[in-house]
Structure formats: C-alpha cells, structure tokens
Amino acid sequence: MNLLKQFTLGQRRALTFATDTHTQLNDQKTIELIDFILKSNLALPNTQACLSFVILQTAYRYYAFSERLLNQIEKPEMAQSYSLEQLPKHLKALQNTLGFYQHISVQAHLPENNLVSVQSCTNQLFAIFALHFKPQLLDLETHWQKALSLLIPFSRDELIYEPAFSATHLEFMKAVDETQCIFAPTGKYWGANEWDETLSFQSNVEGFSQDFFRFMSLAKKEGFKGFAVRFPASYSASLETLSQTVAQFFQAMNQVDPAQSACLKNNITEPGWKFTWANEPMFLTAFGTCYPLKHPRNPYGFNHTYFFFQPDFVLRKHPGLTDGKEQQSRERILQNFTRNDMAYDNQGKELEVQRYIRPMQATDPAVNWWQYLV
Template sequence: MNMMKVFVLGRRESAAFAERRLCALDDAGTLKILSALRPILNTSGPLERVSLSVLSFVILLTAHRYNVQADRLLKTCRELEYLDEHGLDRLPKLIDELIDTLWFYAGIEVTPALPESDVRSVQDLTNELFAVLAVHTPEHLMQLAQDWDHPDVLEQLQPFARDPEDYEPVFSPTHIEFMTSIEKTHCIFAPSGKYWGADDWRSADSFEANVRRFGEGLFRFMAVAKQEKFKGFAVRLPAEMSDSVESLSRTTARFLDALNRIDPAHSTCLEGPVGGMGWKFDWAGEPMFLTAFGTCYPENHPRYPYGFDHTYFFFQPDFVLRAHPSLTPEKEPVSRARILDSFNKHGMDYDNEGKEAEAERYIRPMNPCDPPVRWWRDLPARAGHHPVVEPVA
C-alpha cells in the first residue's frame, strides 16, 4: 500500500466529499472541531470509529486547503524500524501543534510587516498525523468516504461548515480555474508548485475596492507562504481588461498603482525610476515578480490564459522564488533557458533579448522579438508627483 498515493487521493476525496455533503471547513470551523476532538485523544487505546473518521477528514481537508504535498515519511512510516516514531501517543501533541498553527493563520491581519512565528507548518503536521493513522488504522484509509458518510460523523462536521459565500483561497473560483491552467502550462516548474487564488472580482464594486480585497488575500498568502513554501498567488480580473496588449498595459499600471496605494509598508517603488535594471515592485516589505496573462493573446502565445475568459495576474514574492533550488543565482540562467526552451518546443515562442529588466517581463509583446511592453508609462500621475520612468535606450 503506497501511503504517499493514499494521502494525495485522500486529499482530493476530502474536497469532493466536503462539497457533496456540505461540510467544507475553514480555519475557524477546523479549530472548533479539533478543540472538541482533542480531549478524546488523551488515551492510549484505539480511536473509536466516529472520532477516527472526524479526525481523518479534518487532517485531509486541512491538507487540501493548504496544498500539502505527500512527504517521503509516508513511504517508510509502516516499516518496522519506524513504527515507534508514529505511535498513537503522538496524536495529542501533533493536534496541539496543528491548533497553534491554525490559530496563527486565522489571526493574520494586514500590518506593516509580515508576521513571524515559530509554529510548525501544516505541511509537516498533516503528514505526521496521517502517518500515525497509516500505521494504526490502515483499513480506515481504504474506505475514507464510506466512513465519513456516517450520520454521526456528519453531525460533528456539518454545523461547522464554512459559509460558501465567504472567501477561502483554495475554494475560490480563481484558484480552481488557475489550477486547470497550471496543468496545461509548459513551464517545467509550475506543476510541482503550491498556489492560492484571490477572491473573485465583484462587478458591483469599484476597481479600487476589488484591489483592496485582493490585497488582503495577498498579504495572508505571503504570511502563509513563508511557512508553507507556497509558490504564487493568482488574481483574475474581467476579460476586457486585457483585450489588447495596450489594454493589458493600462490595467497592469492601474492595478499596481492601486495596490501600492494600500501597501501596508508604504513602499515608494512607483515614485522613483520605474522599469530599469534592478527595479522591483515591492509590497508588504517584500519584492516580487508579476506575470500577466491576457485575453488578447492567441493560443500559441506563452501568456495565453488557456481559454479562460479572464485577465490573470500571478504574483511570486522573491522569498518564494529564491527558495526554489533551481533559481539560486548560479542556477537561474540555466533554469530560465530550460523554461524558454520548453515553451519554444511547443510552438509558444518568447524571447528575452532586449528584455533584461525584470519589469520588461511582466507583460509579453504580441510577437517575441517586439520591444518590451513598457507598462509603467501608463502609471497615473499623483497629486504633487509624476512617475519617473527609465529612458528608452
């Protein structure tokens, strides 16, 4: 029995079951269930069926919500020499640690700097909790949905279900659609990443009000990403905001300007020379890279949004990019060349010639060899200040 595979399939099964049986959880609901379950775990005896089913559902759905990947410990946890490391007596401590972590994540608020904590990651904790179940209750793991569907189990889950109208990153339409795009991309590193999606665009709200909600989600993503090693955050806007390269340029400038105005760290990155070598967009005290996808691009373009009728922005903080083993300074040129080669092999050519500055790669021109799209020229002027742009060579 491959427990790494069982974990991955169980994650997916928990999400499907949660939707089908109306028991999808957020951090608040998960914490209430874990707090109620915690006293029952103070026992050396086997878990009774209902508590076991509630626990496995919460572990796997939490893993799903935080894009947890299967660790190699699941491959060895049932071997004799590792059994003592995954005893039932470890459950109380692991649950306490998971509660601490979720309390930290649930309490994240926008502040001038990203919050720091020494809590353990959901990635590590859910894998270790699942390893305990793999050692002691393997028969349950072979019939998860069947056991979850018991009335006594649903009675403990459904009262704490999240409001489906509330924003939850992994359940957002943006995330679900973007993950379908990830499955189709020719970027060789994308499929192995962990991502979140922003809240959906609200047509009744102003552009600025939408950006403010996106900013709140981006801040939470950045705080969680440092702990969980997430790779990026997707935001989607209406299709007409990228119906031409020029329109996408204006939208990018307007979006980044609006985001900068609500930056909790009050970055001045849009006030000095923008677009030159070494310039980066800063937000919440962290530099980041932006990739724009637009409805103006044809299917053979690397910034084509894979048939989805939306404008997409994809944010990657530098601390995420630099943590990737293939993007260390000495390996980055080779890795980027491999990515470019992968796209070119599939007829989705792009060219970095003449686009050495990072800002020149936010948006791609329609034709690979065309000059970079200088979106920063569309930045709106502010009272008493006009954006300074790099001169064109």
C-alpha cells in the first residue's frame, strides 16, 4: 500500500464525505473531536473512524503534503516511534497547534511559536493509524458512515467563514488547476471570506485583513504559498477600473495595517519598493474580468476580480527562486505561458510594482496603478 498516495487521496475523500454529510470541521470542532477520541475506546471501529476522519480532514484544511516517513513506518526499527502509545502525544500536539492558530489576533508583528506544525502532526498521526488500523483504510467512507452519528455533533457552522471551505478558495483552486504557472499546482493556498455587498469597501477590507493576518501567522510553519481575495467582477470591468481598485485596496489595507507602514507614502517607482503590511513585504497578482480569456491575468473564466498575495517570506523560499534559479525559473514560466498563447513581456516592467497588473497586450507599457493613490 502506497501510504503517501493514500494520505493525499484520503484528504480528498474526507473533504467529499464531510461536504456531502455536512460534517466539515474547523479548529475548535477538531479540538473537541480529539478530546472525544482521547476519552473513547480505540478498540471500537467507530472510534477508529473518528480518528481517521479528524486526521484526514485536518490535513486537507491545512494542505498537509505526504512526507517520506510514511514509506518507512513498517521497518522494525520504527515500531516504537509509531506505536499506539505515541498517539495521545501527537493528538495533543495537534490540539495545541490548532488552539494557537484559532486565537491569533492582529498585531504589529506575526506571532512566533515553537509548536509542532499541522503538516508534521497529521503525517505522524496518519502513520500510526495506517500501521495499526490498516483495514479501515480499505473503505474509509463506509466506516465514516457508520460513525456519522458520532461525527455530526462536531460539525462546524457552515455559515461561518473557514478558509479551506470558502467559496473564494474553492473557486481559486479551480483556477490553479488551469494556470500555466509550473509551480502553482504544488502550492498551498487559502482564500478570504466573501465580499459582503451590505458593507462598505473599507469594512470588507478590514474583514479580509483579519483573515490575511491569520494566514500569514501560520504560513511560515505550514509552508503555505499564497492567499486569494475575491471582489465582485465590477471592480475589474476595465483596466483603469482594476488600477483604481488596486490603489483603493492598498490604501484600505494600509489604514488597518497593525504596523502602520508608510510604504504608500514612499516613492513607489524606486527599485526595491514593496507593499508592506504587518511588517511583511509581499507581492500582489491581480486578475480581472477586463482581460480576454487567453490573457494570463484573466480569472480563468470566473466572473470575479481576484487578488493573490504572496508574502516575501514565502516567495523567496520557493526552491525555484533560490540558489540562483530565479531567472531560469521565470523563463520557464514565461515559455509555458507563451506555448499556450498567453504570452506576457517584462520589458519596461522590471520593477515588481509594474507587474501587479498586466497591460492588455504583452508589449504595452506598464500599468501605473499608483497614479490613483490619493
């Protein structure tokens, strides 16, 4: 049995089952379900089903990748490391990490912690589960269905925002599947809450900023790559409108910046300028409905305006952008877009700020969105 593949496929199966049966989890419900498991008899199949469910759905919510340890667990020398006696320790470690994540509040600097990542916890837990409860892996859904009455009380309120289940995230992931960027399919992403037409622009951005701060606070440890925000299509009806929206968005974010950055008051066209929020510089990719379908910044046919944030601490650690590989990687990405009739051009767009928005034609001058800052 290929446990690396089982771990990945199991997450998708947990997502489908949870969505169909309305048993999706959030951090708090996961903590409560773990408490239930720790107090229950693991010899019972239904308890085992609850265990696999909480492992795989949490792994999905945090986009945990399979680690090589899953191929090592059946070696005799690994028996002690993955004994059932180790299970409570790893479950409690997961509780502690999720407890920290759910109570993150916006502050001037991203909070530090020495907790075990969800990535590591879920891999360790899946290794123990696979080693001791292998028959359950053969038909996860049947076991989850039998334990459904136990799982339902721990279901989250689906009307409350949860990053991995948000409409923004789910639609954005469909776009990720279609993009010509060679690195995108291997990334971990979250999406912001939905735009609320009953709120002002500033109030919507304040809500997004809270979601974004939580994302940035765990992105380093969990290896996330970016955060998607979705606006109505009207905010990118034309290139000028999209430029105005970016300027307004940055100004609104700047107003609620916990670190009170002065970045928008600096010379934006100076080499090295970056938009900074919560003391973290970042890159923005804007997608708009003003672009034709074969344009690299078209939102892949979806009728929304998308903004994709990548903090530098994530972007600059990407294997394809380190150790002198950046230029080669960028050329490979451009070649792939060009091969699919979606070419873009960086001549006259050497500054990062000139690439937040792309012009209609690849060789057109850079879009000076910053002229709309007030």
